[in-house]
Amino acid sequence: MLYGIAAATSALLLAAFLAALLRLPALRLGIVDRRRQRPLPLLGGAGVTLATCLVVVGWEWAGVAPLGPEIRRLLIVAGAVALLGLVADVRRVKARFLVGGTAVAAACVVPYGETGFWLGLPAIGWIVLVTVGFRALDHADALAGTVGVVTAFGVGVCAAAEMMDELAVLLSVLAAALTGFLMHNWPPARTGLGSCGSLFIGFVLAASAVTTRAGHHPVTSAGVLYAITALATADVLLVVLSRRLAGRPLLRGGPDHLGHRLRRLGLTPQGTTVLLGILAFSGVAVGVLVHMGWAPRSGVYWVGAGALVAVLGSLRIKVYGPRRQPSAPVGGPVETSTRLTNTQVRSQLRVRNG
Template sequence: MLYGIAAAIAALLLAALLAGLLRVPGLRLGLVDRRRARPVPVVGGMAVVLATVLVAGAGEWTGVAPLGPGVGTLLGAGAGVAALGLVADVWRLRARVPLAGTAVAALCVVPYEGGGVTGVVGGVLAAAWVAVVAGAFRALDHADGLAGTVGVVTAFGVGACAAVEVLDGVAVLLSVLAAALTGFLMHNWHPARVAFGGCGALFTGFVLASAAVLVRTGYDAVPSAGVLFALTGVVSVDAVLVVLARRLAGRPVTRRGPDHLGHRLRRLGLTSRGATVVVGAGTFASVLVGVLVHGGWVDAGAVWWVAGGGAVAVLGLLCVKGAGARAVPAARASVQVRGEVRRPLRVRNG
């Protein structure tokens, strides 16, 4: 207990310090979020990864808080995924490349024995789910403080599930990750001084999803799927919302645009901080259901409330663009994406 508290404090302070120290080198090297009007370096994720790996690795190396073979492998694979995300930040790789690399890393982490995840088929499905969640978590990084807030709440929830199963190594790792994300949020809260980037987003999504799979090992597959969905409910809602919106508009799913949760909540009149708070509250509600179902305190049917709430949110937010957009002349229209105002497009007749 005392080590867990000390580790969390160390991770929080280290992540906050590293995020501040890496900001200037990130600006000089041009590692910035190109979707913003002002230069914001994407080094916050590096700070989270370094703080988590160093603090959790110190417990394993000293023997004070050994993570265990499975959790140590998870942390190592997560570091590899973070390196791939950093490469994607620098060279702007196609989305399918980090997704494929994350899936390969997940195949090395998910268990292939024990109840709900059994055999090759179950392991492959679990690895695919981990990769999808990591990719969706990266897509969730579209507003200041949003991905970090969702990550903190989810880490506490999955960590609580791990504590129920007496998986001390998983619980320690997730508490360290939650603390590191909190330190990062000190610099990422609107207006952000550093951004998350693919490095931190893929790492966080990968660790959270993989840890959730480890926690549910030994349970039946169908209830496990419900708990896993509840623990990642907001991430799933954002992914479904984006896919439906882009398909209905006839646009490629992989093309970026202002159609995520944060964008649509802003169109409803919320401030950037207000949208983050609303998404954080939704994450807390969804994760709480997952924890209660996993612990056996409520019936598994409670997951349907999360699914129903997510469906209502998706259908309601799909209508926001038409209801909230103002009609402006095409020649003077401008589009704002994550703080970036693009120059008006000139319309040519004929």
């Protein structure tokens, strides 16, 4: 107990310090979010990643709380995913490479001994979905961090109920590190997560949730996993449906996420983050209660139904501008019209000259 409190406190302070420290190098190196009206440095996520890994590994090195092989492997693989995200922050990386790299990493952490091979495949897909979903949540100040804190506490409670103390400590450290980061990320944000931090957070949370539910009933596990990450997955579903219906490429960014649509309705950035944080907490609470056996399994169905209604309702909010009309091809009607006009001009000249 005392170790968990000390580790969480250390992570909070270290993440807050690193987020502030890395802000100036990010600005000087141009590692910023150029989609905003002001440049937002994106190395805050690197601070969260470093704080989480340094605190957990440091306490193991001191002999206070040795890590098991599963947690050690999870940290190594999650660090590789964070490094991939850092590359995406520094240079343009196509989304399919991020998805492919995350899928390979997910295949390395799924507990096949409890899930089996065939259930391990959808587990890989789900980890990739949640990881990408958290990256998408980073479109608004403090949103990904707030949802990450709520989800980390929920998964940590599930891990503690399964007597996975090492995993519970890791999740509490991650939640504390995100809390320290939010000191600099609350609207108006002074630093952002970037792909490095958002991919790391999503991957650790998704992989940890799969580990805690491994060995349980597959159908119930699917419902619990969805409820715990309902906001991130609903946002992905909304974006996919919206872009498909509008005929837009799936991998092209746009102001079509949940946060963008709530802003269209008149909510402030702070109000948007608070509202979505409450919705995320509601789903996490239902998932935890079902996992603990304190609520019926039907609770996760209500979460799914509520998320579906929210997605369908959000589709009615217009977020795309009018499409640009394609320019006329060479030799098309415009050029033909020009030739006819020139012919008329020459005819008039002949008439005038007799």
